[in-house]
Structure formats: C-alpha cells, structure tokens
Amino acid sequence: MKSLTTADLLLEWDKRRPRSRQRQFGMSELGGCRRRAGYRLAGVEPTNDGGSLPAIMGTGIHEAVSTVFGQMQADGLIPADDLVEHEVEFAGILGHLDRYEKATASLIDVKTTSQRRLDKLKVQGPDRGHLWQTHGYGAALISQGLPVRRIVIDYLARDTGEQWRYVGRFDPQVVRDALAWVAEVRSTELDYLPRDFQPDSPWCEHCPFRDACWEGAVDGRDPRSVLYVEDPDAAGWAAKLEDARARKKAAESDEKTARGALDALRPNDAGVEHVAVPGFGKAIRFTVTSPERLDGTQIRKDYAAAGRPVPVKPGKPEVRLDLVDASDDVFVPGGSQ
Numbered sequence: 001m002k003s004l005t006t007a008d009l010l011l012e013w014d015k016r017r018p019r020s021r022q023r024q025f026g027m028s029e030l031g032g033c034r035r036r037a038g039y040r041l042a043g044v045e046p047t048n049d050g051g052s053l054p055a056i057m058g059t060g061i062h063e064a065v066s067t068v069f070g071q072m073q074a075d076g077l078i079p080a081d082d083l084v085e086h087e088v089e090f091a092g093i094l095g096h097l098d099r100y101e102k103a104t105a106s107l108i109d110v111k112t113t114s115q116r117r118l119d120k121l122k123v124q125g126p127d128r129g130h131l132w133q134t135h136g137y138g139a140a141l142i143s144q145g146l147p148v149r150r151i152v153i154d155y156l157a158r159d160t161g162e163q164w165r166y167v168g169r170f171d172p173q174v175v176r177d178a179l180a181w182v183a184e185v186r187s188t189e190l191d192y193l194p195r196d197f198q199p200d201s202p203w204c205e206h207c208p209f210r211d212a213c214w215e216g217a218v219d220g221r222d223p224r225s226v227l228y229v230e231d232p233d234a235a236g237w238a239a240k241l242e243d244a245r246a247r248k249k250a251a252e253s254d255e256k257t258a259r260g261a262l263d264a265l266r267p268n269d270a271g272v273e274h275v276a277v278p279g280f281g282k283a284i285r286f287t288v289t290s291p292e293r294l295d296g297t298q299i300r301k302d303y304a305a306a307g308r309p310v311p312v313k314p315g316k317p318e319v320r321l322d323l324v325d326a327s328d329d330v331f332v333p334g335g336s337q
C-alpha cells in the first residue's frame with residue numbers, strides 16, 4: 001500500500017465531509033463561474049474531486065471557530081440564540097452561514113485568503129460573489145423572521161495571520177442582483193454557458209466539473225481548443241485575437257502614460273509611501289525596491305573562462321502565435337493544400 005502523505009490524508013478528509021458531497025447548487029457558488037453553476041443547477045454528477053489544500057485549511061479554521069463558539073455558548077458566554085454553522089435555504093439555494101449575532105443583527109462570514117489577495121481586498125472591498133453569498137444568507141434569515149442589518153466578513157490571511165474585517169449594511173438590491181444572475185444561468189442552455197475561468201486557473205483546477213467542462217478538446221492541444229471544436233470559425237477567432245492584442249497594447253500604453261504622470265506625486269526614493277488622491281476614493285502606494293538580478297552576461301563569461309557550459313534545464317514547450325500576411329504556402333486546415 002502506498003505511503004500516504006499529510007496532503008493525501010487532508011484531501012481524503014475533505015472528500016468524506018458531507019458538505020463536500022453536496023450536489024445542490026449552493027450560495028458559495030453565487031457569482032462564480034456560470035458554467036459551473038449550470039452544471040449544479042442541471043444536477044450533473046461531478047467528474048472531479050475538486051478539493052484543494054488552501055480550501056481545506058480554510059475548512060479547518062471554520063471548524064475551530066464553530067467548536068469554540070459551541071463551547072462558549074454552552075458556558076453561557078455567547079447568547080443561546082446566536083447561530084453558528086447554520087444551514088439555510090433561500091429561493092431554492094442551499095447555504096451554511098458561519099455565524100449570526102442576534103444582538104447586533106449581524107451576519108458574519110469567515111474567508112481565508114493569501115496576504116497578497118488580502119491587500120487587494122482592503123483596497124477594492126469584497127468580491128461580488130462574497131457579497132452575494134452573505135446577502136443570500138441574510139435574506140434566508142430575514143425570511144425566517146430574524147433581523148439582519150449588518151453584513152460582516154472577516155478575511156484572514158493564511159500566510160501571515162492578518163485579519164481584515166469588512167462591515168456593510170444589508171442591501172436588498174444585492175440579493176436581487178444575485179437572483180437575477182441565477183435566473184440568467186437557469187434560462188441558458190448548459191452548452192451555451194460561458195466558461196468563466198481559464199483551464200490553468202485555481203478555479204478550474206479545483207472545479208468538480210473540470211473534465212466535463214473541457215472535454216472535447218483536440219488531443220495533445222490546449223484545453224481551450226474545445227472552444228474551436230464547438231465554434232470552428234478560424235477567421236472569427238483570429239479577429240478576436242487581433243482585437244484583444246490591439247486593446248492590450250492600447251491599455252499598456254495608457255497605463256505607462258498614467259504611471260509616468262503620477263510619478264510626479266511620489267515622495268520616496270526607497271521603501272513604501274502612501275499618497276492621498278483627493279476626489280478619487282483610493283490612495284496610491286508607491287513601493288520602490290532595487291532588486292538584484294543575475295548578470296547573465298557575466299555568468300556566461302565566467303563559465304566560458306572555466307571551460308564549462310552554462311547549465312540549462314529543458315523548459316515546457318512554448319507556443320507563440322503571430323498573425324502574419326496570408327501567402328500561398330500556408331497550411332490550410334481541412335484543405336487539400
């Protein structure tokens with residue numbers, strides 16, 4: 001029998017949890033990938049395990065919070081009518097809210113993330129999906145007669161332990177937006193639902209429908225080749241690529257121009273400084289570092305002086321795609337040449 005690693009055991013623990021076996025569309029999937037939501041709503045059987053170690057670490061944190069909450073409630077330190085890990089349903093969507101504090105009418109959710117992502121959340125606020133999910137829980141509680149005025153999301157960085165708390169008012173419009181999204185997914189045929197993430201993204205990597213979603217791709221080619229199989233319009237895809245590159249070039253140029261202009265405000269030549277931008281709603285953080293880079297030319301010279309070849313290791317094949325002038329000697333897909 002193969003020796004099991006800690007990761008193997010954690011993934012197995014996750015697989016065995018009743019929540020991992022949930023097949024119904026859940027509130028945590030609101031605002032995520034529309035195709036994944038479509039698979040759930042259509043009752044398609046998952047084709048992949050979908051577990052991930054970062055998510056399991058988050059589950060462990062939820063379990064710890066739930067355990068101590070139960071203990072403190074039993075000791076009379078937390079009001080008996082506060083809720084923890086509580087199952088709710090709203091508009092046919094199942095959810096498990098983390099906590100509800102009745103005295104402050106607060107719905108409290110915990111999200112684990114990385115410090116890098118936390119830094120972005122602190123500036124940009126919670127993702128649309130997180131707001132839809134927590135408002136879904138709130139709507140479910142309100143429909144049960146419990147007041148919900150505040151939506152609280154505690155973001156915890158797994159790598160640094162930093163916590164950032166988002167507090168907002170419960171907004172019925174957010175619930176309406178979420179339900180409109182679900183209605184649109186429901187009314188679209190599964191085959192026409194967009195794949196909202198890239199196959200090499202963490203979302204697809206840990207998606208329970210990954211194989212079903214990307215199956216049909218050309219053998220030995222990029223999983224996205226399934227898009228061509230479904231819509232073999234070479235000219236259309238080439239035009240899309242050309243248009244995307246033009247927009248990217250324009251956006252890069254705009255970014256360079258704006259960065260250069262704003263450098264006028266930079267107060268520092270090293271380290272980190274924040275500068276207020278009145279009337280904009282966000283500040284600018286200037287980070288100045290002087291990274292050391294390997295000097296390739298010197299390395300090559302040193303190896304040559306020592307009479308040894310520079311060590312290299314084989315990389316993954318890279319595919320470059322350029323749009324060039326059409327000419328007679330090009331390969332014609334499906335043509336006789």
Ligand code: SF4
Pocket residue numbers: 033034035036194195196197198199203204205207208209210213214
């Ligand atoms: S594999 Fe990716 S694109 Fe496909 S359903 Fe899952 S998350 Fe969406």
